[in-house]
Amino acid sequence: MNYSRQREIIFSALKENVVHPTAEYLYSVLKEKDPNISLATLYRNLNQMAEKGLIKKIDGLESASHYDHNTHEHYHFICKKCKKVFDISSNVAPEIVVKTKAETGFEIDSYDIVFSGLCKDCFEDIKEEK
Amino acid sequence: MNYSRQREIIFSALKENVVHPTAEYLYSVLKEKDPNISLATLYRNLNQMAEKGLIKKIDGLESASHYDHNTHEHYHFICKKCKKVFDISSNVAPEIVVKTKAETGFEIDSYDIVFSGLCKDCFEDIKEEK
DNA sequence: CTCATAATTGATAATCATTCTCATTTTATA
C-alpha cells in the first residue's frame, strides 16, 4: 500500500469524528480540506483500510437483506465463502442486554448478533484444497 | 392488514426455505407459483410482515455503512430516532464466541453485535413531548 | 537523480437492492 495524501486526510478525518460517520458524511467533511477529492477515492480507501484492519467497517451482512420466518430469539452466522446464513440458538444473550442497559442507560429494544467466518463444509473444502 | 393471495404465497415460500433467502432468491421461487407477481409486492409484503413480527428481517444498520477508527473489540448501539451510532464496551462477548464455536463447529473469525433502541437524549425528548 | 513500474486518483458510468408512484384491482364491510 503506497502512501497517498488522500488516504492520510481520510484517516485523520475519521479519527477526529466521534460519531461513526457514513461515507457520505465523511465526504462532506473532506471536501473542505480537499475540494477535489473524489467519492470513489473515499470508498476505495475506506475499504482498503478496513481490509488492513486500520479502521472498522460497521455494517450487517452483505448488501442484500435476508429474511427469516423464525421469529424466536436467535442469532445468525454467515459463511464468508458460501454466503449461507445459519441459525445459532440463543442462550447467552439476555445477560448482554441487561448488562448493556445498566452500563449505558439506553433503551434497548432489540439487538442482532451476526457471527461470520467459515461454515463446516467450506472449512473442509479449504483444508482439502491445501 | 387485509388478506392477499400474494402475501400468502410469500409467507409460505419463506417458511419452506431453510436457508434464509434474500428477496431476489425468493422472487425467483415465487415466480414459479405466480409468474405475474411483482418485485414491489414482494418487498412491500416482506417489510409489512417484518413490522408485524410475522417474519424477521436480517440486516445490519440502515442502508449506509458506518466507519470506525476504533478497531478494538466493542459493540455498537444505533439510536432509532437520531440514527447516531454509539460504542458499547465489550466484556461479555468472548463467552458467546467460545460457546457458539463449541455448539456449531464453525470457524468464527468475527462477529458484530448491534443493539438498537433509543439513546438517552432521544428518550428524554420523547418523554417531554408527552 | 531519473526512469520504469505499480499504485492511486478523479470523473463518471454502471450496478444492485430497494422504494416510490400511480393507475388498476381486490378485499372488507355497511
Place this chain on the structure above:
DNA sequence: TATAAAATGAGAATGATTATCAATTATGAG
C-alpha cells in the same frame, strides 16, 4: 351490492457503492 381502504403490477426513481479508464503520483533500482 356499493364504497372505502388496502393491495397489486409495472416501471421509474433513488441511494449507496463499485467499476472503468485515462491521467497522475509514488517508489525503488540503477
